[in-house]
Amino acid sequence: MAAIIADNLVRRFDAFTAVDGISFTVQPGEIFGFLGPNGSGKTVTIKMLCGILPLSGGTAHVDGIDVGQDPDAVRARIGYMSQKFALYDDLTVRENLRFYGMVYDLYGRRLERRMDDIIARINIETYLGRQAGKLSGGWKQRLALGCALLHEPTVLFLDEPTAGIDPVARRQLWDLLFELSGHGITFFVTTHYMDEAERCSHLAYIYYGRIIADGTPAELRRLPGITPERTYRLEITAGEVTAALRQARQIPAVRSATIFGRSIHALVDDACPQDQLTQMLTHSGVKIEEVRTLLPSLEDVFVELSERRQKELEAA
Numbered sequence: 001m002a003a004i005i006a007d008n009l010v011r012r013f014d015a016f017t018a019v020d021g022i023s024f025t026v027q028p029g030e031i032f033g034f035l036g037p038n039g040s041g042k043t044v045t046i047k048m049l050c051g052i053l054p055l056s057g058g059t060a061h062v063d064g065i066d067v068g069q070d071p072d073a074v075r076a077r078i079g080y081m082s083q084k085f086a087l088y089d090d091l092t093v094r095e096n097l098r099f100y101g102m103v104y105d106l107y108g109r110r111l112e113r114r115m116d117d118i119i120a121r122i123n124i125e126t127y128l129g130r131q132a133g134k135l136s137g138g139w140k141q142r143l144a145l146g147c148a149l150l151h152e153p154t155v156l157f158l159d160e161p162t163a164g165i166d167p168v169a170r171r172q173l174w175d176l177l178f179e180l181s182g183h184g185i186t187f188f189v190t191t192h193y194m195d196e197a198e199r200c201s202h203l204a205y206i207y208y209g210r211i212i213a214d215g216t217p218a219e220l221r222r223l224p225g226i227t228p229e230r231t232y233r234l235e236i237t238a239g240e241v242t243a244a245l246r247q248a249r250q251i252p253a254v255r256s257a258t259i260f261g262r263s264i265h266a267l268v269d270d271a272c273p274q275d276q277l278t279q280m281l282t283h284s285g286v287k288i289e290e291v292r293t294l295l296p297s298l299e300d301v302f303v304e305l306s307e308r309r310q311k312e313l314e315a316a
Contacts, residue, residue: 001064003028003155003186004049010057011044018044020209021058026202028154031177031187033200035302040206042190046157049188051075063154079148083160085140089133093124093143096132097150104151118146122176138169145176149185156180158189162196174199194299205302207309213301220301225308227267231255233294234274236264239287247284253277265294 004026011019019041026032036042047053049060051071060067063077087096097118101111119125122142127135132143141161148156158177162170174196177187189200197203198217205213205220213220220226227233238244245264248257253272257264268277278291296304 001028002026002061003030003063004032004188005061006045006049006058007060008058009045009048009055009060011041011048011053012056017209019048019206022206022209022211023058024204024211024214026186026188028186029181029184030202031181031189031200033197033203034188034190034206035192035197035203036206037208037306039208041209042206043159045206046080046159046188046190049074050078050080050157076151077154079151079153079156081141081144081148081156081158081161083163085132085137085144087132087140087144087147090131092129092131093135094128096143097147100147101150106150114150114152118149121149121180122146136169137165138172141165141169141173142176145173149180153185155186155188158187160190160192162191162193170196194297194302197298203298205305207306208313210309212305212309217298220298221296223301223305226296226301226304228255230270231267232270232274233296233300234264234266234268234277235260235290235292235294236266236281236288237262237290238264238281239289244281244286244288247281247286250284251277251280260297265297265300 002025006022006024008021008023009019010021034042044053048055049062049067051067051074055068062074065073065077067074091099097115101114106114122145124139124142124146127139132140135143162173181187191197202216203220204211213223236244241259241262241264245257245259248254248264248266253269255267255269257266274291278288282288
């Protein structure tokens with residue numbers, strides 16, 4: 001049985017359609033990445049699946065429960081973690097865990113067992129007596145995740161869980177998500193970070209209310225049209241990358257070019273072979289260190305899909 005099934009989901013606010021007939025399936029234990037620009041319907045979709053917002057059309061099932069028919073039962077089976085820290089700053093870590101456990105109707109020995117398990121799992125023993133408001137961003141998110149896990153949900157919805165925390169804390173939080181998914185918990189994650197999208201086992205991309213891509217990261221890279229016909233992609237590493245970018249953009253055969261770290265990612269016409277392009281850049285004064293062919297990144301995929309969809313909307 002699938003963990004989440006969305007079938008032609010619609011959500012309207014008066015005359016405005018925020019989510020317009022989207023469908024997708026999430027399997028148990030998956031880390032499902034839900035991506036899209038701000039205002040595209042990601043949070044509205046989560047609120048519908050969590051039984052917070054009623055559906056304007058379509059159906060949704062979470063852990064086998066019909067969201068439209070029994071939203072209370074859905075809320076009892078899921079966990080939710082928002083981008084903004086939503087726990088109590090003036091309570092200690094232990095007090096927050098105890099409070100949220102009681103919210104989920106956990107008491108006595110069961111509550112103590114669950115707290116002990118969560119404390120060990122999120123490795124927060126050192127901070128049990130510290131007020132939540134005095135934790136770093138990464139530890140706040142660990143605590144929020146721990147509170148969301150107390151009642152043993154089968155599905156967790158994480159709305160941009162790593163926004164605003166440092167790279168080390170982000171990696172540690174993702175390591176924890178992988179560990180938990182290995183125990184059968186399903187994660188529905190929204191994110192704007194492409195490195196986090198790469199970590200997801202399954203992705204869907206929503207663009208202003210409509211899903212325009214759905215699949216594994218590898219499948220999305222192979223979508224038709226992501227690398228247009230008679231073109232290829234190159235990664236060009238150069239000593240002065242900004243100067244190299246400026247020169248590359250002056251070459252007519254280079255359709256697009258952008259900086260990634262110390263390299264340039266370029267989309268080039270087939271009519272200009274790799275060695276010819278390298279010679280042109282070298283003759284313009286660019287010191288080339290390495291040139292290699294490149295598969296499209298997820299960022300390339302989402303930019304191409306967004307531009308294509310925007311043109312369709314403007315032509316409609």
